[in-house]
Amino acid sequence: MSATLALELFQGYPSVVAAEIFEYAAFGALDDKIAVLTMIHPELLSRLCRARDLLRDWEEDEPLSITAIARASGLTPFHFIRLFKAIFGETPHQYRSRAQVEKAKHLLVLTNLSITDVCMAVGYSSLGSFSALFSRRVGMSPSEFQRRYRPGSAPERQLPASLIPGCLSLMTGISEKEQFSRRQPVDETDRV
């Protein structure tokens, strides 16, 4: 590990720890020695949580690139991706596409949005690649998913219980009606 990388790595750490780590790095000690020494500073943890929010919800029309989110977190893309995976169990890219599919599932069931609108709403500009991602993850196309799970005319739509796991309740036989369900606070544009 180079000293420059080490410096960048330990932004946000208390200076004593950072100095100690920098010393190790400067003398060419091994990566795992550094890993053993360090913990994630609360400040860095909150920056990573913020990055996770940015990956899922964005204020602009276009979702930010992973590189931009890394920079916003004060890390190089390489280190950002590594750290994100170590903490959240998947890469930023994997996290984003899973979140997009989850959001799409909810929009398809809970709103009157067309497939194209849902595709745009989750940050895809190409219907083809959105449908391909959705089908790969969910096992059916967005339109089939909508046909299957969207209730016909209900003015107050809610996610069907079959899409919400309630393991404990399932195991003890509580009826599906008693399981928690919730409507997403999404824009209900009525197009009928």
Next chain:
Amino acid sequence: MKIKLSSIMVENQATALAFYTEVLGFKKSKDIPVGEFRWLTVVSPDGYPDVELVLEPNANPAAKAFQEAMFKQGIPLTAFEVDDIEAEARRLKKSGVKFTMDPKQQGPVKLAIFSDTCGNLIQMHQPLQNRA
């Protein structure tokens, strides 16, 4: 009446099982398909064999909101007891586990907090007084 199950919500049950068994060292106990998800539990070889930890999917939006808020606040969702917290922390760090708090004495215990890669912070604790 006895305490038999404790549950922890996880982002992905398959990767959670891998982390809780291969990294933490628990053993799989039950694995029953329930629709899209699984009734998945692990037990601790060092602990009480009849107490099971349920790795429960967090797909309920309310569960996810709670889990993320607790994570952001740095609050661990459960705690596991260990005999030698320094050794455990070293072992886990070598497997790439990220800690948000290194082992530190707080009253009668030593505590450490790490990320379980499933969306939770987990606390480890080692009681410092000899127990009878």
